[in-house]
């Protein structure tokens with residue numbers, strides 16, 4: 001048996017040790033964390049729906065109607081009319097024939113790869129894809145290859161030499177960098193080479209595009225360009241879970257074969273009811289997206305004036321690249337002591353030498369909260385600036 005404590009100590013010495021802070025109360029810009037009041041710049045609750053009164057009301061009514069637990073997996077008797085209605089509404093909204101709910105995005109990504117490809121097939125992935133896409137590809141048993149970040153030309157070369165069924169997986173908005181995948185070029189290459197393409201739009205769904213339909217709407221693409229679309233519900237929609245959208249045959253295949261779908265308890269029906277309310281707000285309150293986009297613009301303007309070293313991103317994810325793990329962790333700690341919650345992201349989540357402070361913005365932030373962030377950033381080491 002190996003010495004676990006020794007391994008943990010080594011991790012600490014490398015500034016790679018992770019620990020959890022304890023938060024009180026709901027997800028919102030001002031929170032009490034580890035007993036301290038802070039402004040939160042690390043949540044994925046981009047539209048402020050996690051604590052929205054309409055969404056909470058739908059959740060409570062859902063509990064009154066369905067109770068709490070779903071009681072079983074979807075294929076036993078856990079598939080309620082709430083889940084079913086949400087799947088139909090997501091299909092209508094995304095423009096795909098059908099959608100399938102999963103309990104988490106991580107499970108959706110494991111299930112999709114494993115249901116579509118296996119030994120003798122090929123999975124191609126962007127080097128900076130989310131861990132769940134990478135794990136899904138590795139666990140599928142197919143030959144697994146990565147292509148350089150957002151490099152559609154390199155992808156095309158790999159596609160020309162790929163064997164068996166080929167599945168290409170990419171984040172829509174890259175979760176640690178905030179840049180948007182070149183989906184039009186990737187989709188063209190996949191079509192030309194008869195490869196499956198799935199876009200994981202965890203950070204685009206609800207926020208990108210005029211109607212919040214995500215990165216496909218952003219690029220004016222449709223189901224004919226991207227046969228499989230996946231998004232999560234725990235980010236902009238403020239609830240929990242995920243869905244995959246695709247053809248009738250794809251969804252039926254997932255129901256038959258995706259083990260992380262089949263062998264798990266359905267999420268509480270009330271969560272589906274809350275998500276239905278979020279989906280309605282996304283369609284009826286475009287001002288939520290306007291407010292988020294105004295906040296992103298305000299942040300970027302202030303950052304440009306201060307000459308802050310930002311990554312190239314126009315989404316709600318705005319990384320400030322630091323480089324070394326120790327500096328990133330120290331700065332995150334200093335920010336916390338000054339009342340700001342900004343997480344340090346380190347390897348293996350991001351490549352070595354690109355440790356960063358990852359700022360995320362929300363429609364719920366006020367301009368003055370963004371200005372406070374800027375003011376406190378200027379008191380830190382000048383490494384952050386050009």
Ligand SMILES: *Cc1c(COP(=O)(O)O)cnc(C)c1O
Pocket residue numbers: 103104105106107109130132133171175200201202203232233234241242
């Ligand atoms: C958050 C995230 C997931 C995982 O979704 P969960 O519902 O949190 O399991 C998958 N893909 C991407 C790109 C994500 O950012």
